[in-house]
Amino acid sequence: MKFMSKTRRLAFAAVAGAVAIGATVAVAQTPAFFRIGTGGTAGTYYPVGGLIANVISGANGGVPALVATAVASNGSVANINAIKGGSSESGFSQSDVAYWAHTGTGLFEGKGKVEDLRVIATLYPETIHLVARKDANIKSVADLKGKRVSLDEPGSGTLVDSRIVLGAFGLTEKDVKAEYLKPGPAGDRLRDGALDAYFFVGGYPTGAISELATSSGISLVPITGPEIDKMLAQYQFFAKDTVPANTYKDVPETPTISVNAQWLTSAKQPDDLVYNIVKTLYNEKSRAALEAGHAKGKLVTLQTATNGLGIPLHPGAEKFYKEQGVLK
Incomplete structure (x- = not known):
């Protein structure tokens, strides 16, 4: 037959309509996957990332249809590269590393700019520790001249930070007896008297420094003064910080500086999605869980979410922060 009966046409239309409606519902409920690159499972980034993924996921009352997961990684540089390459929607990074990536400087010198990199939120400070032997008579950064100092291993953000701090006081690696050790081996050499001081970037208190303070005694060298004020004006990813008294055994309150742990994404991520993620991150239920x-x-507070940015905010996040009055 060339033509369907009226009854068959109505039946066909009904089925087609049902299929179309079903397809619309399916599209509306299609989950959006949002990976968060973190760090090693023994570090701080991974558990904090897990908490954030949990609170923003739709299944837990977060952003509808969003499935967020924390992914273990090699840290800041790896996370930025994953965002750049599209293998991750977001990731954590130190604010200094984010700045270098966005500007193609520092660790990213000669590797090109990651111009689409954007900040979702500043999460918490990562303090720059300058740990010295108690008997090394190091009272300021300037006193490092001629001393045995570990600047951290090649390729680390700490190495670049330590060079900047030295430079603020008119020093270079050639003015100290530089070593390039991870914090663990540096602490061992400090304990053994084979090293005078070392740089470490991380949240306080950190276990290795606490153990060293208890077993051998340490001093924390203040990173402060007009030299640092000038440096802060030049590098906006740094901020003033203070290690409270007795954070480490017998160590008084010590002024220093910090970089920030930041949550980054790509400018390509939809504005509405990032807006809703940030809105959920700072609601009362999420705050309690964090x-x-x-x-x-x-x-991880709304009041500090825009501290020490260094690079642009994602427009979706910026919209929320302006609505909340934490950004002009």
């Missing part, structure tokens, strides 16, 4: 879940979770 505070209960990890010591650093208590520091």
Whole structure:
């Protein structure tokens, strides 16, 4: 037959309509996957990332249809490369590393600019420690001249930071007896008297420094003064910081500086999605979960979300922060 009966045509139309409606519902409920690159499972990034992924996921009352997961990684540089390459929607990074990536400087010298890199939120500070032997008579950064100092291993963000700090006081690696050790071996050499001081970047208190302070005694060298004020004006990813008294045994309150742990994404991520993610991150339920879940979770606050940015905010995040009055 060339033509369907009226009954068959109506039936066909009904089925087609049902299929179309079903397809619309399916599209509306299609989950959006949002990976968060973190760090090693033994570090701070991974558990904090897990908490954030949990609170923003739709299944837990977060952003509808969003499935967020924390992914273990090699840290800041790896996360930025994953965002750049499209293998991750977001990731954590030190603010200094984010700045170098965005500007094609520092660790990213000669590798090109990651111009689409954007900040979702500043999460918490990562303090620059300058740890010295108690008997090394190092009272300021300037006193490092001629001393045996570990600047951290090649390729690390700490190495670049330590060079900047030395430079603020008119020093270079040639003015110290530089070594390039990870914090663990550097601490061992300090304990053995084979090293005078070393740089470390991380949240306080850190276990290795606490153990060293208890077993051998240490001093924390202040990173402060007009030299540092000038440096802060030049490098906006740094901020003033203070290690409270007795954070480490017998160590008084010490002024220093910090970089920030930041949550980054690509400018290509939809504005509405990032807006809703940030809105969910700072609601009352999420705040309670973050505070209960990890010591650093208590520091993830709306009031500090735009501190020490260094690179542009994602437009979706920027819209939310302006609505909340934390950004002009």
